[in-house]
Amino acid sequence: MRTAETGARRRNKMERLERVGRLARGKFVAAKDVPAVLKRIIEPGDILCLEGDNQKQADFLANALASLDKKDLRDIHLVMSCITLPAHIELFKKGMIRQVDFCYAGPQGTAVADLVKARKFPVGAIHTYNELFGRFYVDLTPRVALVAATQADRKGNLYLEANTEDTPAVIEPTAFSDGIVFAQVNKIVDRLPRIDIPADQVDFVVEAPYPMHLQALFTRDPAAITEVQVLMAMVALRGIYEKYEVQSLNHGVGFNTAAIELLLPTYGERLGLKGKICKHWVVNPLPTMIPAIESGWVESVFAFGGEVGMERYTAARSDVFFTGRDGGFHSNRPMGQLAGLYGIDMFIGASLQIDINGNSSTVSTSRITGFGGAPNMGCQPTGRRHPTKAWLKAGAEANPGPGSSPGRKLVVQMVETFQAGRVPTFVEELDAAEPSIRKALHGVTPVMIYGDDVTHIVTEEGIANLAACRSVAERQAAIRAVAGYTPVGLKRNKRQTAELRARGIVQLPEDVGVRPSEASRSLLATQDIKGLVRWSKGLYDPPAQFVDW
């Protein structure tokens, strides 16, 4: 027994807390003392988790960190799901970071690409969400976690309101390994509406001088949905939702899927699909789902995070959304990702690039964005055993071998063949496969969703059923067939396309009963944000930048 070493980690925590001394009154730190406290609780070599989620940001603590000098903060192994703020970038510019492990850097994608070029961004790996949360319990356990909550009470209990997001996943491994948890809160109150994190797991609390930053990520203005997107949505509804009777699903955040949500109460209703599809959702509270919810399509929605402006609406629709005893909305990213991995019939989302083998990515040399929630949901979990109609039907089409699962999750990529400015979506090789990117990522190409996991690609040209393809060559031909007039599409062979179409592997809009001339924005349940507010009976409070009334 090496008893001498037992408790070293705990002793080290005590030393750190002692160094803080009178800078804290119990757990409470004054805003002005935060930089000094951070200096005392963080040591060189630490694994530091700075909470930057998809939406909420511990921005006050991030700014305080970024205000320190390299002599006070160095050799840090940073772990965080999302690199979102300029302050995050500042830590790299100052050379404080030894290694970073993260998931997503969308808003700072360009800055991250610049840092990579300047060799100031030492990446361990770009993770999927659950992969990183899992590693918090394995080899990336934070010594110090800087987190964000809405409120704290006098004991240090935390209330996370709508945006629970990653917070429990960050705090638990830290708190149960003698790490230090430091929370910024918008307000310290006597009594919390509900307790989301017990005070036991919290070491320090600061009332930040400004409310934490929330990224409004999932508000899609129906006014910006194009008629081409409506066409694709109609094709997807008929060719996939209706065909497989998709009951449970996740939607990406793009305008393509927003169009589908807004077609349910109109086009979907006309097709007689209400009650047959789209009942259970694992998705953020998307404002564009309001008409479908109000029309009685949706039985349940579980979310990764909240969405600005949806607080009153979700609270009022507690039969559909998960809400706490206080009546308020609840979310949880790791649990949502888990649900999306095992519990749903279908994942459908968009991508910037798809290669000839069906691999997709949003990464290029000029923008390193990483992944959002797509890879966990857009993959085939072989750990699944429960059957559903959609799962079995898709599985049967894939012609499973004697050693494989009988079912398949529907993993659908829905893209226009060209992005804005005539940039082709379909390419022979992903930009992400660029040697400099692969080198920075230790030989790994940052693929969002692997072609082997994709069952269908939907474009304005039609649907390619990749799962039903019997060879790599056939899959490539199917992709070319729906790649339109991109260079990839122009290489298609007319006879081969006709043969795939005859076998139902390639379906044109008319093959699934959609006439392109029918595609019109007037099919959408509402054409603008104001309409969503009207649908919500005034319960939805859209962010100011979307309000024009």
Add this chain to the structure above:
Amino acid sequence: MEKFTKAFPSKPLKTTAGKPWALAGVVGSGNLEVLVERGGRPSDAMECHIETSIPGYKASWLAALADFAHHYPAGGTKVTINDQGAPPVLVTLRLRQAYDHLVKGSK
């Protein structure tokens, strides 16, 4: 601006009824206007005149127009396009709209 002209083999237009011309779409960012007129020569080809603000996509244009001429009897029509960067799908969609108006005479 890039301009090109080409005729694509196409079966002759079926009816002589309907309108002498039809126009679909507008010239705006990411959009285009398509004017289809009767009386193009010869009667077994769709004669196309393209003016586009984004050069370098001639191959896509020609393929999309050839496909249209192949799928629809549009021989003897003259197609003139003013484009401001529309994606090919809109080219096909607008062509189809203008063609329908021309053939059916609906406005």
Add this chain to the structure above:
Amino acid sequence: MKTQSPRALLGKLFGASAKGIAIENSLLTGYAKVGGKDVCVIGTCNGTYIGNASALRLAAQVIECIERRPRTPIVMLVDSAGQEPNRADEMLGLASYFGHLLGCLELARRKGHRLITIATGKAVGGAFLCYGMFADRIYALESASVGLMPIAAMSAVTKIPAPVLQKLSKTMPSLEFGAKPFALLGGVEEVWPASGDLQARLAKAIATATVDDNRAALGKKRGGRKLALDIRNRVLAQSAK
């Protein structure tokens, strides 16, 4: 370019009778004499901006002239940099105030008042459109800044490089800024040199003015605006069928 005081300019145009014209907040209103006959004067000076209140003030003067001095010619002097970019004015309906001023001038025209404009300084944008360009005949001093906007400003807004516009303006006077190119378009009947006898020119202008809008014809004749008249006539011809 020499700038002269508003008073000095009024003196040149109206002689001693200019004293009947009030200058208040760079707005001109009042009566004077040209060739011994009464004229009503409205206008702007000092390149001022026009807002709701000033449009109303000018309109009031026109109404008064119609009521009190039937058939008296109205001389409009224009030296204004434009409409005032102001949120409160916009909210209260700046366009409607301008439209009202135009309505008053139209009434005057119908009631036999000749309308003569002289662009004396800046004559650009909404400030020119809201009264000066509505005259029976429009004149400009050689030194006046007449037109939509200088090429540098046009370049800034359209993102077309100034040298490109400069070059094109050689064959398309519409793109050029100033009284002379504006006259080539027919927008100005005649450009007056500052040195001449302005009183005599103005008297002649009043005497010869007619209510027909001759600008498109002038533009075609002078070669600065070759299409407008023909297009208009084509519309008239096709619609008569």
Add this chain to the structure above:
Amino acid sequence: MTRGPLFHEQTARQRIAAVVDRGSFDELLPPPERLTSPYLAQLGIPVSFDDGVVIGRARIGGKKVYLAAQVGQFVGGAVGEIHGAKLTGLFKAAARDRVPCVLIVESGGVRLHEGSAGEIAIAETMRAIFECRALKVPTIAVIGTDIGAYGGIGILSTCCDFRVMTEHGRLGISGPIVIEKWMGKKAYDSSNRALVWKTSGGKTKYLLGDAEALVHDDAGAVREAIGKLLAKSSPVTLKNVKARQKDLEKRLKRFGKTGDPDDVWKGMGVRDVARASLASGPEFAAMAKAGRR
């Protein structure tokens, strides 16, 4: 819950087709004539066969009308030499034939790429509009999109007898970005879309009396409103301009000091500003009317 296309989302040609009696539109100077802007061609900017305005004659409720619709997507619906000459010719034809003229507006004003030619064309069209008015030939401007009626076309719209607006329509001269540049972001934040609409949008214009009708964002509603106005006119008489002068003086006196559109709304009978903001055009009009009682 499916409804027809929204007026503000339709193209100029679709608007015309939906507003007039079915199939009655006869286009003047139609696209096959290919009257395109030589200015834009020289500048390497795409041209359009109608140069951004579709003109012609049609019937509404059986009554003859002349009709023009501007194409907002094409260079902001801005007026160039050809575009402007088409408008002038149309109003002149309306005056000659004593047939009402409807202008479906969607224009930021003068097309800068064509310099002063567009400015003069707008002035000429104003003259032609007043020719109609002198003959009691009704002229109607329809303003139903965010591009709306701005610059010289904002002024021109106020020269017509009547204006029909929707809540999406905006009427003004200087746009919010120009004003923000001039006055500063504090005085006018052009990204504050709610304030922008309350400053220049159909609801405020209707309350102030600068639009005669505030209708649903729907071609049918626009058609109905036009139909009601076709038999009326607002002649330019001494009595009328004096009344207008008084009204505008009163407006300036009453609201000139406040920069706050909410004060105007409240002053004009809107009691619940938040609810009125969300209301449709006709609902809004009814609320204001009820509040004034």
